[in-house]
Amino acid sequence: MRAQEHIVIIGNGIAGTTLARHLRKNSNKKISLISDESPYFFSRTALMYVYMGHMKWKHLQPYEASFWKKNKIELIQKRVRAVETDSNRLIFQDQTSITYNQLVLATGSIPKKFGWPGQELRGVQGLYSKQDLELLEQQAPSNQVCKRAVIVGGGLIGVELAEMLHSRNIPVTFLVREKQFWNTILPEHSASLITNHILNHGIDLKRSTELKSILPSSQNRVKSILTKDQEEEIKCDLVGLTTGVQPNIEFVKPSKIETDTGILIDAYFKTNVSNVYAIGDCAERNYSLGYRPKVESVWYTGRIMGETLAQTLCGNPTTYTPGHWFNSAKFFAIEYQTYGWVFSTPKKGNVHFYWKHENEEKAIEIEYEQSTGKFLGINTFGIRLRHEFFNEVLNKNRTADYVIQHLSKANFDPEFFASYENQIQKKWQQDSNLHTN
């Protein structure tokens, strides 16, 4: 009898866990899931809600403890120190080891730091892991302990951190390099919509401002920060570094597995070592795929990679074929969804159509091809839209005009909500009259 194949997955985030679930669905292989961070899979995207008191830690775990036993997925809570690909072995920090037939690296990311003076002081932290959340609870339990926080870096984690601290009435200064919040992704109008929304929540959002250095107190804690151009000193008890994340691959680098920014993989998630794969945001594609970045740090791409690799490992070689781009986020109270591609400035040959509600914080922005009218993507703020609808629109190469005329079918807002289709269609008509005149 052939020995049961042993698949070892490092990382129990969305990529590693989805892979384990689908492997179990389609096979009876031996599966081990390793994570030092937390014994059970949890939703990283919801860390903020624990700090805000919307949820408890246990609520972040989508599966009950019995799930893993029932599905015969072995959970190992240890930290991997080294990968020995020649002997198919992992060495743990406690010197024990485990062997594998197939190894999957799904180790996720760590916060990116840019070598600022003082970035290792106490009171300076990122927000990515369970341990980061625990640290934050220690550093900033209340506005008596943390009289002001400075957040550096205007991305999605930055605005989440701002909302978290705001919920405990901790004053926040938010340094953003761009002219408007998230201006590298969002076009001017909508970036300023979000910028105003953040300002209206009492966040001291400083635009076109960068961090120069973090100054220590006598106890080696953060005391204040200095900004780059104005050399303004801002007193604070916490510095949140949210300038992006980078693949968590330090322990892989000494091995024979090839890395660049991340672990290099082909379309089958295969590394240069034949029985080693990488998925999720620790992996870097060695080829390009549309406009998708080579390292994708998005929740659902981790899931898709897990779904796909499970097929390959169960004997059905399948390449990574994510469909049309989509994503979502929430900026304080404004929900944002995107389907297809809308760039901060339209790509060559494309134009934007923008509609914003007169007084409410609701807007949509569409990018389309000027010559053919072909719909390329939509950003929506404060109006929920239907994924299925836009998937079909993009599959069938529909025009922007088609989308505008069928907006009621695309709507995903709750029943009785006001609809804005007429207003949007009117604006669309006005804009196209302008173009033809």
Add this chain to the structure above:
Amino acid sequence: MAIENISVTGRSPESFSLQQKAFLFIGFLGLFLALISVFNQLENNTLGWMLLSIALMSLGIIGYARELYKAKEPGIKNDNVFFKSLTNRGIWAYALGIFLTGFYVVLYFYPAYLGLNDNTENTGLIAFFDPLSNWLSGNPASQWFVYGVFYTLAVLLFGIKFLWKYKNNKYQRIRTFSVLFFQLGFAFLIPEFMARLNSDKFALPYYDLKNIWPLNYYNFEQYRVDEFISAGGVGVALLVFGVLSILVITPFLTYKYGKRWYCSWVCGCGGLAETAGDSFRHLSDKSIKSWKIERWMVHLVTVFVVIMTMAVVSSYLGYESEKYWLSQPVFLVGSSVLLILIYAWVLIYRKDSFNKDALLAGGGFLLAILILVGLHLLGWTQNLFFIEAEPLRSSYGFLIGSIFSGVIGTGFYPILGNRVWCRFGCPMAAILGFQQRLFSKFRITTNGGQCISCGNCSVYCEMGIDVRAYAQKGENIVRSSCVGCGICASVCPRGVLKLENESPKNRLNENEILLGNDIDLKQYTK
């Protein structure tokens, strides 16, 4: 520090503002006035004291809610829910639980302490409400009138709080106006006004028209049926309406809108849960274990109410068969045929929707009922279900009507969540859920691949449904217990959930791969 402790310390990072403290004081002062009336301390000018007490309580709750939500930006208002003692099973939660439980025990079993006296005038708290009762119905108050006043006040005042909390959500607002309307109009005022029509020659039983059998388990008891019939055309119409409610109106509306038309738009229990109970919705248990308990418990109560009602109705039909056109054999055979038809329909058309244990249990109970009905009709047993109808009726009233729906169902809001009764005990919810699961257009749609498994939906589901388990698989939520309150869709940060009434086709969708991943699995299965 272990992260598990973050949200269980009971520490509140947000303290009350001065205004909030003032309104809390005013509200408690109003409650205090009502409480000392129990000890007959306010006997002069009870009307004035009562009005003052109600006014203070109203001012307290409304003012507090206003302070809580007035300055807040739009968005979800769940900050610190798991830090507050009252909403995180802390000491205040237990204190409130004990107070409410105690109130229900006194109300149901010791109304004398509230001032209900045999053959003499009311005293204490009940006398406190005599002027209001006299003004509405022309009769002195009873313990049930006092309860009705407090109940309606709670729905109205906490309903206003809820309206502010969800001021940016039209679905929540319209739904709340609906429960306020039905509680104030149908449950409270209309029955009181109907009592005004009563005279020596004409009397209708107290009837809250929206309170449908089997939630209203006593609707077909002998004294009520007698009163309906002796009241002539109007009474008979009301009786017919009571029967049509459960057999025709209920399945029709549930087919069109799901059981939410009742449970979170009309029902009084639901009304209290959605308003006064809103602060406790996240306390419902989401474990698989409690789901297993739920499906057995709620259906056993349903079997109990069916047996009890059959026994009660057939007992008085048996005694006075010449008075009604409906004789005992006709009723028993008719009920049995109805139960057989329902079970046969399930076996033929919906077998796949049931687990084996459910089919077996349903079949077993049906068979037992049929055998007992047969033996009784053949004259081999004296009592339909071996024991007399009266002890069956009174034990249902005690165990289910009083203890389960009142003492536990409401008294335990701060400990077990606001829908304990609706989820584990309500036979009406079980029947509506059966309809919703098997023939309805209602479902909660999930939005393609947008779910991030955050779990807000599951935490704030008052019925303890693990909504996330469906959403993260891209599956529609079609659950018999879902009351369609729509809070899951409100708290979702990524716009994933939508309550919809669409064609019943493809309502149950199961996918291995979510939308957004273009891999072709058909090739694989070949």
